[in-house]
Amino acid sequence: MLELVDLHVYRGATHVLRGISMTVDEGEVVALIGANGAGKTTTLQTVSGLLRPRTGEVTLRSQGRRIALAAQAPEAIVRLGVVHCPEGRQVFASLSVEENLMIGAYARRQRTGIAADLARVHDLFPILAERRAQRAGSLSGGEQMMLAVGRALMARPRLLLLDEPSLGLAPQMVETIFAVIRDLNRAGVTILLVEQNAAMALELAHRGYVLENGTIALSGPAEALLADEQVKHAYLGIAG
Amino acid sequence: MGRGLVALGLGAAAVAVMQASFNDYLLTLASIILINVMLTTSLSLTNGLTGLFSLGHPAFMTIGGYVAAILTYPARRKGFMMPELPEALAVQQWDLLPSLLVGGTAAALIAVLVGFPVLRLRGHYLAVATLGLIIIVKVLVNNMDGYTRGGLGLNGLPQLTNLWWVFGWTALSIIVCWRIKHSSLGRTMMALRENYMAAQCMGVSALGISLIAFVTGAFFAGVAGGLMAHLITVITPGTYSVVLAFNLVVMIVVGGNGSLTGAIVATVILSIASEALRPVEEALELYGLSQVILALCLILMLIYRPGGLFGSAEPALVRRWFTRRSP
Numbered sequence: 001m002l003e004l005v006d007l008h009v010y011r012g013a014t015h016v017l018r019g020i021s022m023t024v025d026e027g028e029v030v031a032l033i034g035a036n037g038a039g040k041t042t043t044l045q046t047v048s049g050l051l052r053p054r055t056g057e058v059t060l061r062s063q064g065r066r067i068a069l070a071a072q073a074p075e076a077i078v079r080l081g082v083v084h085c086p087e088g089r090q091v092f093a094s095l096s097v098e099e100n101l102m103i104g105a106y107a108r109r110q111r112t113g114i115a116a117d118l119a120r121v122h123d124l125f126p127i128l129a130e131r132r133a134q135r136a137g138s139l140s141g142g143e144q145m146m147l148a149v150g151r152a153l154m155a156r157p158r159l160l161l162l163d164e165p166s167l168g169l170a171p172q173m174v175e176t177i178f179a180v181i182r183d184l185n186r187a188g189v190t191i192l193l194v195e196q197n198a199a200m201a202l203e204l205a206h207r208g209y210v211l212e213n214g215t216i217a218l219s220g221p222a223e224a225l226l227a228d229e230q231v232k233h234a235y236l237g238i239a240g
Numbered sequence: 241m242g243r244g245l246v247a248l249g250l251g252a253a254a255v256a257v258m259q260a261s262f263n264d265y266l267l268t269l270a271s272i273i274l275i276n277v278m279l280t281t282s283l284s285l286t287n288g289l290t291g292l293f294s295l296g297h298p299a300f301m302t303i304g305g306y307v308a309a310i311l312t313y314p315a316r317r318k319g320f321m322m323p324e325l326p327e328a329l330a331v332q333q334w335d336l337l338p339s340l341l342v343g344g345t346a347a348a349l350i351a352v353l354v355g356f357p358v359l360r361l362r363g364h365y366l367a368v369a370t371l372g373l374i375i376i377v378k379v380l381v382n383n384m385d386g387y388t389r390g391g392l393g394l395n396g397l398p399q400l401t402n403l404w405w406v407f408g409w410t411a412l413s414i415i416v417c418w419r420i421k422h423s424s425l426g427r428t429m430m431a432l433r434e435n436y437m438a439a440q441c442m443g444v445s446a447l448g449i450s451l452i453a454f455v456t457g458a459f460f461a462g463v464a465g466g467l468m469a470h471l472i473t474v475i476t477p478g479t480y481s482v483v484l485a486f487n488l489v490v491m492i493v494v495g496g497n498g499s500l501t502g503a504i505v506a507t508v509i510l511s512i513a514s515e516a517l518r519p520v521e522e523a524l525e526l527y528g529l530s531q532v533i534l535a536l537c538l539i540l541m542l543i544y545r546p547g548g549l550f551g552s553a554e555p556a557l558v559r560r561w562f563t564r565r566s567p
Binding site: 155 | 424427428430431434435437438439440441442443444445448551552
């Protein structure tokens with residue numbers, strides 16, 4: 001579904017991604033793990049069009065078509081069904097919870113089914129229904145993360161790019177979010193998941209990539225990575 | 241909508257009463273205050289809702305004002321006042337409404353030209369670019385003296401603006417801004433203001449939405465420039481200056497970023513206050529006192545109530561009156 005080929009991306013003068021190649025197949029959950037500064041967020045931002053690659057290809061295969069995402073504006077990429085849920089609970093603080101969710105539906109071509117999707121998001125996260133008229137900025141951290149995920153779902157993603165959904169959340173909340181991600185994937189949404197919590201991400205994912213200093217250090221089935229001595233040592237906190 | 245018509249009717253009744261009972265000075269003052277309201281409500285689309293910082297209103301007023309003034313100018317005097325005007329235009333003498341519309345459209349077109357490159361950038365580029373635009377427009381008007389009489393300005397314009405025209409345009413400006421704010425378009429503007437990256441992630445076209453806010457504001461500024469020129473019957477390159485841009489920004493900040501009610505209330509209060517201070521300035525020979533007081537208002541507001549009078553929202557009373565369904 002998504003293919004990155006020899007991607008080089010700069011942030012200002014910094015060469016962040018140094019030749020990354022990876023694929024995400026339809027229906028998969030793919031985890032992208034790595035240390036701070038390895039380039040995980042940069043990868044997602046390049047796919048969603050917020051950053052432009054210096055060289056290399058980002059290709060979306062969708063309904064028999066091949067689309068070069070690197071040439072598209074962020075809003076066009078959202079319309080293709082690739083939705084990026086950015087790191088760190090990026091909600092619209094002074095708007096209400098409901099308004100935040102409605103902005104998620106902004107880019108949809110067909111306006112039908114918005115009410116049904118809103119009901120589905122409320123089912124997944126009942127707290128958002130309870131707080132619908134409240135300012136998003138007044139929610140707790142976990143609730144804001146749920147709102148950010150719910151808002152991304154309102155765009156009806158076919159490929160969801162999730163950046164650190166567990167960051168700073170209580171363990172209970174992390175379980176909730178991960179359960180929702182698993183349900184989404186079962187409902188047919190392809191997911192590219194960036195996580196520092198490598199153990200949880202690899203338990204959920206089908207496959208994984210390990211990013212180190214802007215290059216792919218390791219890749220393979222999630223179980224294999226979980227069993228890998230190097231990964232255990234560096235990312236799972238298990239002495240090898 | 242029914243409630244909106246009631247408010248419009250009340251406003252019209254107030255205008256009728258003012259027309260019948262006010263002297264010329266008070267009528268002109270009321271018109272100027274309403275034009276200021278039109279300017280701040282339209283500027284609040286960019287500076288309030290979208291979180292852009294434009295100083296461009298005086299430039300757009302100058303463009304709209306000169307275009308409208310050239311169109312309404314008496315044909316028999318055009319020959320020696322504007323010698324370079326093409327023959328086709330020199331024999332024309334238009335009514336106020338089409339002249340205002342052309343003036344507003346000219347301002348909007350310039351806004352597209354300026355906005356298209358500048359609004360791609362984030363940060364304070366728009367403030368710098370619009371500040372530059374004020375100066376560029378002023379220099380152009382000064383030097384195109386075959387059309388504009390340069391620094392002398394155009395005087396003796398027909399006094400076509402009255403309180404009714406001003407009321408109509410101000411009402412239109414408020415209605416347009418209110419409807420934008422309470423539509424999905426307004427929501428995306430506020431989303432850009434609140435969190436630029438997250439808005440982009442949700443498929444909001446930052447350039448497109450910013451352009452709509454900027455160009456709509458410029459149109460109303462152009463019309464307001466024309467209205468003002470035909471009220472005070474004169475327009476010069478310096479009539480609408482950086483000082484005006486500063487005053488408008490202060491009114492919006494004091495009213496609350498994105499609150500139309502706030503912008504209106506702050507504009508009326510600050511406009512009346514600066515007029516009331518005029519005799520004091522003259523008596524004490526402290527010219528510029530009202531500017532100092534305005535600046536102090538801004539500083540005090542930023543310290544003690546940084547959200548402005550009403551924050552970003554409309555006060556509950558106003559919101560309930562105009563929207564029947566619960567928010």
